[in-house]
Amino acid sequence: MEVRRIDQDEIKAILDLNEDHFNDVKSKRIAPAKLQETFVAFANADGGDIFIGVEDKSEPGERVVGFNEQEEANGILSTLLEETNPSVENLVVEFLEAAGNGLILHIGIPKSPKVHYTASGDCYIRINASKRKIKGERVTQLAYSKGAEPYERKALPDVDIDDITDSKHLADYMHRVSSHLQPETFLRKQRLLTKKDADRVPNVGCVLLFDEEPQATLETRCAVKVYRLRTTEKEYKREQLAEMPVTINGPVEIVIASTIAQVAKYIDGESFDDNGTLVKLSYPSEALKEILVNAVIHRDYSLNDDIHVRIFDNRIEIQSPGKLPGYMNLGNLYDERFSRNPNLVRMLHNLPDPVNHDIGEGLDTAKNELKKAGLVDPVFEENDNAFIVTIRHQKLASIEDVVLQYFENNPEASIGNKLVRQLSGEDDMQKVKSALQRLRANGTIKLEDENASPFNYRYVKAQG
Structure with missing residues (x-):
């Protein structure tokens, strides 16, 4: 070894x-x-x-x-x-x-x-x-959280299968995928029925997809709540709500479409005061769609909480129940693939013009669309038992612009590589070094101490 x-x-x-x-x-x-x-x-x-x-x-x-x-x-x-x-x-x-x-x-x-x-x-x-x-139940919950035991396959013996087979949502879905099977046969072949004793009964994924009112049928909460908050502060007060939160119910397809529409309603034509400058809210619709879809199809449905979409004056926060499943973590979100609800993902993806890309591609699309719109990358965090995505209404600034803005606000100060990385959000030390070298070469900044070692370089604004 x-x-x-x-x-x-x-x-x-x-x-x-x-x-x-x-x-x-x-x-x-x-x-x-x-x-x-x-x-x-x-x-x-x-x-x-x-x-x-x-x-x-x-x-x-x-x-x-x-x-x-x-x-x-x-x-x-x-x-x-x-x-x-x-x-x-x-x-x-x-x-x-x-x-x-x-x-x-x-x-x-x-x-x-x-x-x-x-x-x-x-x-x-x-x-x-x-x-x-x-x-006992704690181990079962751990398995659901990890995705080792998909909660979407949990049997629901109290749900009458006829309520699902007679559902207009199931009929519409089967029509769109051109299936001519009997409804119960279709559900069984799609692994939406789970064996319970001698019978096969609807499971959680089946109810989420095709039940008329999944939020009333399931034991856990599975709606989406959308808030419009007139503030830029991290913590908000009840009086800053523009109106009472909108609760969106129904099968997952309807929840996704209605959530996207409600968010668009809240931001279209809106603006906010940013230190005396009126800024119009403008988010790329495709980026919002991808992140909202991810929240609905990848959340942990075993947890008794809804998805919360909070639209602030300067950002949108999407809080989804459950930490990242499997081997996923904040460092590999763009590189690895793992689905907590594989049946849900597959069933939606089988539709013509599906709302979801292949597993993991949605975040790449969101990031690229935000960049095209000149906005910063989404921010991801895990908090308690939730995954939170924040889309900030913040324009991308070059590293050079960050340095110039710093000296405009602090003309007598000095700046180093570490501080530039903190201010710009750029983690790559070499990229920051190259930007500082360009500013030095064109005479915008100069070394504070010509005899300092490269690791201790600090720069001041050049005179003239």
């Missing part, structure tokens, strides 16, 4: 780690079965890193007490890699050689799309700096 030598700075970084939601250190003396509980907890939550061979901060004496040789860790590795059920994929496993203090075993655990159990059959999740054992 790979052994990587680490220097004192890396050792210090490990020792300085705060044990939290993503990091933990363990003594090499820990029992493998006990360590497996923490390992499973990370995999069932958002992933993280465990360093084994490091004593707790509260213990006296030397903290790095590593393994003398790799074979010493065989018991731990065997328990974690072979006895976890199911096994955790895409792990990073390496030994770190800390000079004179033995080998630290580092295990990098990804966020997993599965629910994992210890060898004894227990399930744990990571919460802040601790692990919590869960069972």
Whole structure:
């Protein structure tokens, strides 16, 4: 197995780690079965890193007490890699050689799309700096949240199948996809009926697609609420509501179309005062559509909450119940693909001129449409048990424009690469460096200290 030598700075970084939601250190003396509980907890939550061979901060004496040789860790590795059920994929496993203090075993655990159990059959999740054992309904909810057990396939034995087969929404859908099957046969072939005892009954996905009133049928809330708020503040007050929130009910197709129409109604022709300048609200319709569609088809329907669309004077926030499913995270949204509700996505995509692109393409489209309109990229965040997309009515500014604006407001100040990245939102250090070099070359800015090292360059406004 790979052994990587680490220097004192890396050792210090490990020792300085705060044990939290993503990091933990363990003594090499820990029992493998006990360590497996923490390992499973990370995999069932958002992933993280465990360093084994490091004593707790509260213990006296030397903290790095590593393994003398790799074979010493065989018991731990065997328990974690072979006895976890199911096994955790895409792990990073390496030994770190800390000079004179033995080998630290580092295990990098990804966020997993599965629910994992210890060898004894227990399930744990990571919460802040601790692990919590869960069972029963909590495990089921974890599976729904991850997408490991699609909630859309949950059987609903109290729903009369005739209510669905007689639905005008189902008849219209079958007509548009040119199906001549009997309605019940069609539903069964589309996996919209789930076996319950000796019968096949409608499932959650079936109700969401074709029930006349899914919001009345399902135990959880599944509507969309649209708000118009006369403010730019992050927190809003009830009196800033332009009117009472509009609640949109019905099958998912109707919910999507009605939500798009309601949002357009609120923003068309609207404007707001931005520091004395009247700014007309103008968002690319395709970008809004893609993000709203994503909110409806990828939300966690097992959670008892609606989708909330808040239209502020300077932004739109779409809050969808449930964190990102499977292995999805904020860093791979544009690159990876995972659907929490695959049947829902597939059924909508089978329609002529579908509202949804292939899985994952909607966000790329939204980003590109915003850029064409000269607006900044959407912002994504996870908060408690929700996924939030914010579309800001903020014009794209070049890095050079950001620097010039800074000196216009602060003519006697200096600026460096880090501050420019913070002000512009551009994370690429090299792009910022190139922009600063262009401004220096054309005489707009100059170095504050010609003798400073490149890593410490700061710039001031050139005179004249």
